[in-house]
Amino acid sequence: MDILENITEILAEILDIEKHNITPETYLIRELGAESIDLLELAVAINSRFNIDVNDDEIFLRKLRQYATEAKQQNNAVLQYLVEKLSFLSSKRLEEIIADLEGGLTLKVKDLISYIEWKKS
Amino acid sequence: MKFTGNRVIILGGSCDLAITLSGFMIEAGLFPILTYRNEKGREYILKNMESFPKKYSSFYLELGNRDSIDSMLQQTGDEIDFMVDFAQGNFESLIASADSESIYSYFAENISFRTEVLKKVARIMMKKKRGRLIFISSSAATRPNPGQGFYAAAKLASEAIYKNLGLELGGHGITTVTLRPGYIDSGRGRKFIQTHGKEVINKVPIKRAITKKEVAEAILFYLSDSAAGFNANEILMDGGLTAGK
Numbered sequence: 001m002d003i004l005e006n007i008t009e010i011l012a013e014i015l016d017i018e019k020h021n022i023t024p025e026t027y028l029i030r031e032l033g034a035e036s037i038d039l040l041e042l043a044v045a046i047n048s049r050f051n052i053d054v055n056d057d058e059i060f061l062r063k064l065r066q067y068a069t070e071a072k073q074q075n076n077a078v079l080q081y082l083v084e085k086l087s088f089l090s091s092k093r094l095e096e097i098i099a100d101l102e103g104g105l106t107l108k109v110k111d112l113i114s115y116i117e118w119k120k121s
Numbered sequence: 122m123k124f125t126g127n128r129v130i131i132l133g134g135s136c137d138l139a140i141t142l143s144g145f146m147i148e149a150g151l152f153p154i155l156t157y158r159n160e161k162g163r164e165y166i167l168k169n170m171e172s173f174p175k176k177y178s179s180f181y182l183e184l185g186n187r188d189s190i191d192s193m194l195q196q197t198g199d200e201i202d203f204m205v206d207f208a209q210g211n212f213e214s215l216i217a218s219a220d221s222e223s224i225y226s227y228f229a230e231n232i233s234f235r236t237e238v239l240k241k242v243a244r245i246m247m248k249k250k251r252g253r254l255i256f257i258s259s260s261a262a263t264r265p266n267p268g269q270g271f272y273a274a275a276k277l278a279s280e281a282i283y284k285n286l287g288l289e290l291g292g293h294g295i296t297t298v299t300l301r302p303g304y305i306d307s308g309r310g311r312k313f314i315q316t317h318g319k320e321v322i323n324k325v326p327i328k329r330a331i332t333k334k335e336v337a338e339a340i341l342f343y344l345s346d347s348a349a350g351f352n353a354n355e356i357l358m359d360g361g362l363t364a365g366k
Contacts, residue, residue: 037289037292037293040247041247041293043244044244044247044248045248047244048248
């Protein structure tokens with residue numbers, strides 16, 4: 001079972017939804033309605049399933065807006081700053097996220113996959 | 122009594138109450154895992170638990186030493202069903218005369234550190250979707266004597282953390298209870314009673330101190346399946362001390 005299949009299985013169980021509703025492009029909070037307690041359960045399940053230490057703030061991009069604000073305050077390029085702070089995400093994905101910030105919480109299933117791959121590498 | 126689970130971490134495992142409790146736990150078929158913060162504590166546990174070989178284990182955990190949390194949890198693994206928390210540093214001082222450095226370190230050790238232990242143990246328990254945690258507070262949390270302000274503040278803050286954990290994870294099978302004993306004929310309580318004599322005991326409506334055995338049996342009950350309905354609350358066990366003026 002690959003990482004996506006594992007994540008899909010975990011999310012379907014925690015959120016009590018059908019697996020076919022979950023793709024790499026699915027927003028966890030915006031679309032699936034995951035709440036903080038669901039994310040905690042997800043972090044614990046990822047830790048257990050993949051045997052990796054999970055930092056909840058990192059994997060769920062909780063400091064994303066704080067980092068964007070810091071970059072602006074320090075007159076840094078936001079993209080470059082985010083690349084340094086969230087090194088498990090690609091520049092391409094971070095560009096997408098920056099363009100998407102106005103739309104609400106940007107966390108997608110594929111971000112979890114990137115985090116897990118980064119932790120396992 | 123019936124218990125769902127077997128392995129119990131006992132923080133502050135080298136105190137008299139923890140030793141007494143461990144004996145009762147072993148009799149009830151539970152496996153206590155006692156923590157100690159120094160060599161003296163380790164030796165005290167060894168000496169007092171010698172009649173229970175292989176029926177318990179003990180690990181180093183020092184308030185404030187964050188590495189010791191991971192080290193302990195690596196050794197205990199994911200097999201943790203219960204936790205009983207006696208851990209509490211001693212810092213008695215009038216507020217206005219307290220050493221400034223000690224103020225910061227005391228709260229870091231007794232609140233922040235405890236919370237980190239709780240966070241990590243709760244995440245382990247979440248994997249099994251069950252767990253029970255009992256915090257041993259004190260009637261001094263709400264009725265401190267002069268000089269006990271820091272102790273009371275740390276106890277009340279810790280009670281709040283336990284309460285919220287039970288609120289947040291009760292639906293996931295993880296529940297908490299705080300027990301607030303009054304004067305106990307053990308450890309610091311015994312010393313206090315010896316120093317202040319009958320005057321102290323006369324304030325207690327039952328006219329005696331609570332015994333170690335009573336506290337241990339109460340804790341065992343709150344760990345049992347019969348007490349599953351208690352969650353995110355504080356239970357007074359003070360002989361009526363705090364009920365009246």
